[in-house]
Amino acid sequence: MTSISAKQKLTSTQRIIMNKFDSPKAAVDKLIQTVGKNIIMAAPLGAGKANHILNEIYLRAKNDPSINFTLLTALTLQVPKAKSFIEKQFMGPFLQRVFKNYPNLTFENDRLNQSLPDNVKIIEFYYKAGQFKDNAYGQQNYLSSNYTHVARDVFNRGVNVICQQVCHGSIDDEAVLSLSCNPDISIDLVNLLKANGREFVTIGQTNQDLPFMYGESIVPLNFFDILVDNRELDYAVFAPPKMAIPDVDYMIGLHASSLIKDNGEIQIGIGSLGDALVYGLGLRQENNDLYRKVLKELEIDRLSFPVIEQCGETEEFNIGLFASTEMLVDSFASLYQKGILKKKVYDSVILQRLLNEGEISEEFDESIFDVLQQHKAISQKLSIEDVEFLKEYGIIRSGINFQEGRLITQDNQILSNDIHELDRNLVIGERLRNGAVAHGGFFLGPRSFYDFLKDLPVEERKLFRMRKISQINQLYGHEEIDRLQRVNGRFINTCMKVSLNGQACSDALEDYNQISGVGGQYNFVAMAHELPDARSVLQLRSFRTNAEGKLESNIVFNYANCTIPRHLRDIVITEYGIADLRSKTDEEVASALIQIADSRFQAMLISQAKKANKLPNNFQLDKRFTNNYPQRYLPVLKAFKSQGLFKPFPLGHDFTQEELEIGKGLKKLKALQSNKIKFYQFLLSAIFSTGKKSKYQSHLKRMNLDNPQNSKEKVYQKLLLKALG
Numbered sequence: 001m002t003s004i005s006a007k008q009k010l011t012s013t014q015r016i017i018m019n020k021f022d023s024p025k026a027a028v029d030k031l032i033q034t035v036g037k038n039i040i041m042a043a044p045l046g047a048g049k050a051n052h053i054l055n056e057i058y059l060r061a062k063n064d065p066s067i068n069f070t071l072l073t074a075l076t077l078q079v080p081k082a083k084s085f086i087e088k089q090f091m092g093p094f095l096q097r098v099f100k101n102y103p104n105l106t107f108e109n110d111r112l113n114q115s116l117p118d119n120v121k122i123i124e125f126y127y128k129a130g131q132f133k134d135n136a137y138g139q140q141n142y143l144s145s146n147y148t149h150v151a152r153d154v155f156n157r158g159v160n161v162i163c164q165q166v167c168h169g170s171i172d173d174e175a176v177l178s179l180s181c182n183p184d185i186s187i188d189l190v191n192l193l194k195a196n197g198r199e200f201v202t203i204g205q206t207n208q209d210l211p212f213m214y215g216e217s218i219v220p221l222n223f224f225d226i227l228v229d230n231r232e233l234d235y236a237v238f239a240p241p242k243m244a245i246p247d248v249d250y251m252i253g254l255h256a257s258s259l260i261k262d263n264g265e266i267q268i269g270i271g272s273l274g275d276a277l278v279y280g281l282g283l284r285q286e287n288n289d290l291y292r293k294v295l296k297e298l299e300i301d302r303l304s305f306p307v308i309e310q311c312g313e314t315e316e317f318n319i320g321l322f323a324s325t326e327m328l329v330d331s332f333a334s335l336y337q338k339g340i341l342k343k344k345v346y347d348s349v350i351l352q353r354l355l356n357e358g359e360i361s362e363e364f365d366e367s368i369f370d371v372l373q374q375h376k377a378i379s380q381k382l383s384i385e386d387v388e389f390l391k392e393y394g395i396i397r398s399g400i401n402f403q404e405g406r407l408i409t410q411d412n413q414i415l416s417n418d419i420h421e422l423d424r425n426l427v428i429g430e431r432l433r434n435g436a437v438a439h440g441g442f443f444l445g446p447r448s449f450y451d452f453l454k455d456l457p458v459e460e461r462k463l464f465r466m467r468k469i470s471q472i473n474q475l476y477g478h479e480e481i482d483r484l485q486r487v488n489g490r491f492i493n494t495c496m497k498v499s500l501n502g503q504a505c506s507d508a509l510e511d512y513n514q515i516s517g518v519g520g521q522y523n524f525v526a527m528a529h530e531l532p533d534a535r536s537v538l539q540l541r542s543f544r545t546n547a548e549g550k551l552e553s554n555i556v557f558n559y560a561n562c563t564i565p566r567h568l569r570d571i572v573i574t575e576y577g578i579a580d581l582r583s584k585t586d587e588e589v590a591s592a593l594i595q596i597a598d599s600r601f602q603a604m605l606i607s608q609a610k611k612a613n614k615l616p617n618n619f620q621l622d623k624r625f626t627n628n629y630p631q632r633y634l635p636v637l638k639a640f641k642s643q644g645l646f647k648p649f650p651l652g653h654d655f656t657q658e659e660l661e662i663g664k665g666l667k668k669l670k671a672l673q674s675n676k677i678k679f680y681q682f683l684l685s686a687i688f689s690t691g692k693k694s695k696y697q698s699h700l701k702r703m704n705l706d707n708p709q710n711s712k713e714k715v716y717q718k719l720l721l722k723a724l725g
Helices: 024-035 051-063 085-099 106-112 136-140 147-156 186-195 247-257 272-286 288-297 307-311 331-337 349-356 368-374 384-392 447-455 479-485 521-530 586-595 599-611 630-641 657-672 676-687 697-702 711-724
Strands: 019-021 038-042 068-073 120-124 161-171 174-178 201-206 226-228 264-267 321-328 401-403 406-408 414-416 438-443 464-466 489-494 497-499 535-539 543-545 551-553 571-574 577-580
Touching (some): 019 024, 024 051, 024 201, 024 226, 038 051, 051 068, 051 106, 051 120, 051 161, 085 711, 106 136, 147 186, 161 186, 247 272, 247 571, 247 630, 272 288, 307 577, 321 331, 321 479, 331 447, 349 368, 349 479, 384 401, 489 521, 577 586, 657 676, 657 697, 657 711
Parallel strands (some): 019 226, 038 068, 038 161, 068 120, 161 201, 201 226, 264 489, 321 438, 438 464, 489 535, 535 571
Antiparallel strands (some): 161 174, 406 414, 543 551, 571 577
């Protein structure tokens, strides 16, 4: 790499903002002047990318072959594109409203088209699901890495620039910056670069649309060497809209909700499966009798699934849950608002241990000094370190100071530092402070989630503490506090396939097509086996419809791609039930998985397992599990839907009422297109139908089809009216 000159070299203790710029162009000029034309850049996944800077660098490299630009990142997000005429009519106004002025990354279209210039390389460790399926460039430039190893792998590839989007704020009247949604890799990577004496430059762009977050997102101004700071460049943070929860996901979420224990810790992934779980937990908390009735009628019980009795609960939450999750998904906001995500943890080993053991509580009295002294957390005669510790956690008031072996109150009273002589009423606080209900590595979600975070009072927002990923996804280096905080851990993730030996595939297909990425899944699964009362839960739909329109089982005899190995098998959930695979033999594992497979594939799976000697020849499937068809649970859900339960968007959405109804009609049209005969019958019926136009005038106007200008638009108007009717 091109080295920074001795004059420009920055030490780890003397980093200052080299320059603050109004434009990305001027900032990139300075960057190239500083590091040269060999730029190996790391940028955060998801919403933390500084798009204007990245676009400027890519433009330079595209126009100047002497610049070598490598970008190491993940989860590159673009505003979706409509393809057909009807999609454009529907999505155009919606996308403009939801994504506003979000600037797409200019390299992404070239990458998707496999037309990047030779001097540019984009390497990612996690793709948006399916984005690069059958794309040669994407398949060849995927970096398979556990999330906790990404900083190491990026470092090993010679990174010399870190680029990130940040926001302004202040703490105690001191100006600071917040890495907001992405301290995950940045903090670990900076620490690694400094520890190895690597020369590097940090370049950032401020964007006040980001929520100002605390914890390890807070960095001093001198964290960045180059900063683009211009309010005219602020843009809407990428906000993927909420998706509807299908019935199959509701079933999976209900099963999972029965495994979450009060006074526990939870990790949830993104998407409708996570939302379905959160909905189930909300129902369990707010209407427990109805929740239990739902479980009973769906036969989600301890008889069929003993693991519910062994490690689950179905009662309301009293103490509540704590979240430690790589991705702080928006559904955690719902858990917080419903009084489920309310268990606070503290980054003090002694305090957390005493809380766990019931020796102290968050609300305390004067005796807390004696308890802490007995457990050697403080001395009888308080030192300055003792006083700072007690102030940090609110045990004594923040205005108390230590001077020459005495305590000084805000009104200048001088008090003894001996806890047996101290007038504790003059110094004691009201309750523990600086706790957190959630630790998150990064976040991404709909606009409502960002607004939720921004609207929280500061003290509540601090309850959602952002951390570097090495503190979230593994126990190493901070194991003692993690074991105390992560009591009854439930690490809930999704996968694509599970084979009958218990191994799971979550990120790539059997033909090695990379679909998404490993991310932190392996880390959390492994962690569940290291914590004594934790469980790993992998969720998947029992079957899928393939490209040829045929059904195929997602529980298979064998699969050539493995994300989670068989020796880390634990709990697997489909819409038909829960398979507890921990500590089980191969026969027991195969049997448990077949029990939650779709019944259309059970005979085949049993035959394959018998042939491989994994099931005895006389094996018979328990009759309780021989009716695994959607028709078993759909009528039950339908009955509860009539009572207002299991709505498509229970946690909110970004659509207008007309858009919801139009979307339902468009789904009907799309489903019909898989059968040409049925589609043409529907089309003919639509063309010759009359009426309904006045009833759906607002819908037609929303689609700009209220006054069709040509025969094509007239046909689409007829089709839409028919689909809406």
